[in-house]
Amino acid sequence: MVCPKCGKITQRSYNGLCQGCYKYFKSGGKVYSLPEAGKVEHDESGKVICHICGRSYNRLGSHIRESHSMTIEEYKAEFGLCNRTKTTEKFYSQTMRENAYKYDMDKRLLEAGKSTRIKKGETDKRKNKKVRLQEVLEKRNRGKKEN
Ligand SMILES: [Zn+2]
Ligand SMILES: [Zn+2]
Numbered sequence: 154m155v156c157p158k159c160g161k162i163t164q165r166s167y168n169g170l171c172q173g174c175y176k177y178f179k180s181g182g183k184v185y186s187l188p189e190a191g192k193v194e195h196d197e198s199g200k201v202i203c204h205i206c207g208r209s210y211n212r213l214g215s216h217i218r219e220s221h222s223m224t225i226e227e228y229k230a231e232f233g234l235c236n237r238t239k240t241t242e243k244f245y246s247q248t249m250r251e252n253a254y255k256y257d258m259d260k261r262l263l264e265a266g267k268s269t270r271i272k273k274g275e276t277d278k279r280k281n282k283k284v285r286l287q288e289v290l291e292k293r294n295r296g297k298k299e300n
Contacts, residue, residue, distance in 0.1 A: 159206060159220065173220055177208060184208055191233040193240070200242050204232040213240035 156163050156171035158178075167175035184207045188194035194202045200209035203216060205228075210216040214225040221228070229236055 161220075182208055193234065193238055195242070201240050204228070211242045 154163060154166050155161070156174055158170055158174040161171045161173070163171035165172065170178070183196070185194070185196060185202045187207050188202050188204055190204070196202055196209040198209075200211055201213045202209045203213060203221075205217075205221050208216070213228075217223050217225055217228045223231070225240060226236070228234075229238065229240075234240075
């Protein structure tokens, strides 16, 4: 089927949409008017709005790659954005730094032989957080030039 929102051909239908669109709208995503070429627009929560589809994302780089099959460099060239233009939402970078710091603290505590105590019911939450963080850290190590 063809996704009615983005025109992508998709094997599976998620409520009539492709997986990307389904997830985006399910989590309350909106479609904004397309920013002018050469300008970076943010939505009310500070996410960056895509020049191609008008959706807002924390990290435009991965969205551009996955949804529009372009690199962020191609995207910036196409829309007249300076290469130094930040396409990562400010708050996101800050959160990642803080998480990395906390992660490091956990590690140091473990190394020091003190077990970081986890209350019952918190295990899964912590695990998810670490998995996500690990992905982020791996990505960061793989390509520091990104964004
Ligand atoms: Zn779609
Ligand atoms: Zn887009």
